[in-house]
Amino acid sequence: MDSAIKGAKQVGNITQKLGPFVGLLALIVVVSIFNSSFLEPLNLLNLLRQVAINALIAYGMTFVILTGGIDLSVGSVLALSSALMAGMMVSGLDPILAIIIGCLLGAVMGAVNGLLITKGKMAPFIATLATMTMFRGLTLVYTDGNPITGLGDSYAFQLFGRGYFLGIPVPAITMFLAFAVLWVILHKTPFGRKTYAIGGNEKAALISGINVSRVKVMVYSLAGLLSALAGAILVSRLDSAQPTAGEAYELDAIAAVVLGGTSLSGGRGLIIGTLIGALIIGTLNNGLNLLGVSSFFQMVVKGVVIIIAVLIDRKKAA
């Protein structure tokens, strides 16, 4: 009996891990039945490029949620750091250097969140709600509400958001590279283990001598850095920095993380799930557009799909 239970549990575990993947496949099948052009190579490449921005933000959100936190400010961090990048570019800085500095500034904004949460002992929801408003305001102040344009025509910069490398869109390559690096960090390093430990049982993590504050600050900084990286891609894609960029992006990122099977209470989840979650959302957006569903109905469908996906996941877990 014992081994039967064990067996059943293992199967349960695998379907749990595969759950989001099966969902994605099902979605792809449905969409391509209704519109054959979905599977055309160019569309798939477009899809990957479209997904990249949300995926990058959602990676960072995964770390944050694994520690039991949440980051509502990602969209504003994206906007502020991309405005700063564009500002630097306009003032003549080398675009790639501007992007690197911009990403570091994003990390600093994330660190502000982390410090408010650890040193200031604020609930992550409130701290990042406040910085969301604040960073957005700063973006608007900095840009005076206008898009920043005239970013020059450095080829490397254009490639960053718009180009192809070996036939694959560069943002998609960035997305996969970041995935590889973050996967190793999360699953193969003590830092990743600590991330899980904090979310799973913060008190115990503290007692085990983990420097909880430092890990958290690093996690929020990482989220800020990744949002800024996503912002850089957006700046290149839009050839401008938009002051209103990234509004409500936190919701898509959180949805990707949750669709990927990560628990909002922390301590449990996989970054591969998040990638799949982002692909699900991207496929949904792309597919509904291809199927010509009106934008109003698209919202209804997206809400329903999230509910169904999570409900199926719950059923399996039970």
Add this chain to the structure above:
Amino acid sequence: MDSAIKGAKQVGNITQKLGPFVGLLALIVVVSIFNSSFLEPLNLLNLLRQVAINALIAYGMTFVILTGGIDLSVGSVLALSSALMAGMMVSGLDPILAIIIGCLLGAVMGAVNGLLITKGKMAPFIATLATMTMFRGLTLVYTDGNPITGLGDSYAFQLFGRGYFLGIPVPAITMFLAFAVLWVILHKTPFGRKTYAIGGNEKAALISGINVSRVKVMVYSLAGLLSALAGAILVSRLDSAQPTAGEAYELDAIAAVVLGGTSLSGGRGLIIGTLIGALIIGTLNNGLNLLGVSSFFQMVVKGVVIIIAVLIDRKKAA
């Protein structure tokens, strides 16, 4: 010594309860120093009217947060129920009847949230994120993206959002009446006690024989009902139903609850705090407008104020 400790504790308790109130007073003093017209009776009446909508939503949010949940869908519930109310009015239904039915429909939408969370075992954040999208989509589908106008000119209906009773704006009266009723429910009835118990320790509440699912469904329904009531006021104020009404209202409501000292992890907080929190946010909006602060800086200031308020609260608690 013992009684001294007791004394110190009581003082601690009182300042904790008074904290938000002191914050509000300080804010009022600052604003009125810089702009004397703030304290003019008409402005104060306007302020109360402006606050009413957020306060009503935030009351419901207080119950939800006390159970340890969150409701992101309040803005969409407001939009959908007010569109339905306006639709009924246009089709000739008595406006007051339409408002009553609309509020009940809001309660039903809230019940949907409650059922997803209890029967569907979804995390409140995700369930209401999904319904937020869904209800907004339904609003847009129903209104086809256009405002609904031509609501007739029933005097009672106009009074509801625009009128005065004994010199006080009717929405403000609604806000205070609702406060009184909800205060009694929260502090004097078994339902209120159960709300706290669930947020304090859900397992213990369950084992004590509380029907946790039923209480939660009722709490989310209440939040839906109050959002719809806020929607009715908005419909009357704007003499139309706007499909985009209520966007991001959840954030203001949550901010009001938290500024009022209620803990996001549930079980601890007071509804009077929420009313004060809503007044703080309203005063901030109104005051910054009066002072002619640019809307961009207003956002920065709002973010900073939330952070400072919460940090001061933490300091006191420690």
Add this chain to the structure above:
Amino acid sequence: MKISMENIHKAFGTNQVLEGVDMEIKDGEVHALMGENGAGKSTLMKILTGLHQKDEGTFTIDGEEKTFANPKEAEQFGIAFIHQELNVWPDLTVLENLFINKEPVTKFGLIQTKKMKAIANEQFEKLAVSIPLHKEAGECSVGEQQMIEIAKALMTDAKVIIMDEPSAALTDREIEKLFDVIRSLKASGVSIVYISHRMEEIFTICDRITVMRDGHTVDTTPIPETSFDDVVRKMVGRELTDRFPERTPDSGEAVLEVKGLGRKGVFQDVNFNARAGEIVGVAGLMGAGRTEIMRTLFGLDGKYDGEIFVNGQKVDVKNPSQAVKLGLGFITEDRKGEGLVLDFPIKDNIALPSLRSFTKNSLIQEKEEQEFVDLLIKRLTVKTESSKTEAKNLSGGNQQKVVIAKWIGIGPKVLILDEPTRGVDVGAKREIYQLMNELTDRGVAIIMVSSELPEVLGMSDRVLVVHEGTIAGELNREEADQEKIMTLATGGQVNG
């Protein structure tokens, strides 16, 4: 390693917990630390290991003054701490749990899983533990989790190991294993600080004993020079007669009857009854399924096989709220996690299951509520300033009394107590036993699940022994003894 603590003071806010504690730990000794709930035992050890900081006093280690800034430092210095509250990560595997914050890494900073496995296997062998390393810790029973904690501490090659109530969740078999390990550690020169409320253990394994009361050290004596009663007197500050109050059982009709109760893969074909005025003890090894049976009986786990009768009527217990309406009360083994709303005042906790009885016109009648609560607080002699004190500020024993008060308040027909005295000091224990007697005198049927055999033998009128999810046997008061229970609990047969 020789550690001496002198004149340690510590206050949390206005709560002065330690007021001059002295204690000395010698090389290679097993040193017992005892005291009532809330005496400050855990706090003292937390300060020693850097989890809290002292207000006053000195720690001297091998002649040098030393203060640790955090637990990691203490651990690196050779002091390991098995905490009273289990520090497991339910979502991480056993292996990951064992190595949290001390994973071996390659020079590229990557975790070496193979090396971890080898170390863990070796350690588990020593402890004779057979928990699969890839199992999620949350799926382990409390006892298994405790063994993980013990293994974790042993892995650090510590010179001093502090064990804060390590046996609370273990049954006799595991405790024996633990004692074997302690003996071999001692032989190799490791010192142990052993905190427990179980007298028998102290006298079995320890060399010296320090007793604390109200934030002071009473004294330290070698075990052979002291006695059971002596220790108790020092702890509670007065003479305490028998451990178990006398029972005059007088049982009536069967109030609760269970026929063929089962839940797939957990337990099966459970039959028993409980009569008015009777205490039914339920014994068994850790993980035997006792808690699961009681949870199902109380409607906490949903669907079940078999039938439940209350007062001879067949009932369908779908959820706890129905169980409560039927007159069942359940004092769970996890009082902080499931028994109390820690942020609530005592009053609200006690009133929670009986709100209906003093609600009129949908409003809670506060005066009636207060009277009701005050009465219960008095009857159970809960030590507190007022009924408005928050439950989290009470000591363990008093918390347990509040949980019991809460259930007495509903006027139960059947009261299920799961490990009612786990982590409760001797004084409070006796008071709880007395309460159980009072209840049975008034015709309440009590089902008491316990892993402490003396308690089972001392209090039960009848003993059910659970083995691997079935009732392996039933013994009445006269025939029950330690040996027979253990035989049944391990799958053996008893004639009679």
Add this chain to the structure above:
Amino acid sequence: SLQPPEWAKPSSGSGEGDVKVGLSVSTLNNPFFVSMKEGVEQEAEAQGMEVVVVDAQNDAAKQVNDVEDLIQQGVDVLLINPTDSAAISTAVQFANSLGIPVVTLDRSAEKGEVATLVSSDNEKGGEIAGEYIVEQVGEGAKVAELEGVPGASATRERGAGFHNIADEQLDVVAKQTANFDRTEGLTTMENMLQGNPDIEAVFAHNDEMALGAYQAIQSSGRDILVVGFDGNDDAMSSIKSGNLSATVAQQPIEIGKLAVQAGDDVLQGNEVEDTIPVPLKLVTEENVEE
């Protein structure tokens, strides 16, 4: 490379049969753009073309994705109503690289090849509003301005036009954004009135805000001139009943229709002008019946 790989490019020659028009709208939550969309659909039907509509919901990034998705569906010509003229550039360039002609509506694209821009002249409209206010309340009067979504081109252009006149001839004492939203128009106006009791006129960057502002003014019991922009149905009926004073009316249906015609011309290989202006009209109580 900035080009998609050859193997991925769609096989061209989907030009058989019906002409397929792709329309990307900045938002459909606003009656103005809904009317514009309807204009496109009416004209396309008249010409026997098929229309696919996508809605960017005011998100510049989403719009770039939307345009890609339209191209994926094999449209022959793209009609784009950009959320932002800079941000749309890369999408236009992408269409250019695949040889699909682009017509923009209401706003233009900064980069990329656009066949033509069909729009009303927002800056001119702002000036018209400014002039009307000067005419009604006189030079040097104190006025308030309700601005649209910060950074939106309509906000910038209408504001710029208005200030061309107002900076010289009026005194703008209060200026706040109400995000093109009626609710915000209402509360912002209430607060402005409180801070500046002697305002004589209000210019709102769209009718929605103007209608909200009117509610605020009405309940304050004051008599203040309110001028909106767009000329949507609600505003028209409000002017008719003497509430709103005026609006600078655009003709969104006309914009849509002209855009389809321009697209058709391009496909036929005909020359089109760089910009096709659609007239604006000041609507007041006098001429509202027309």
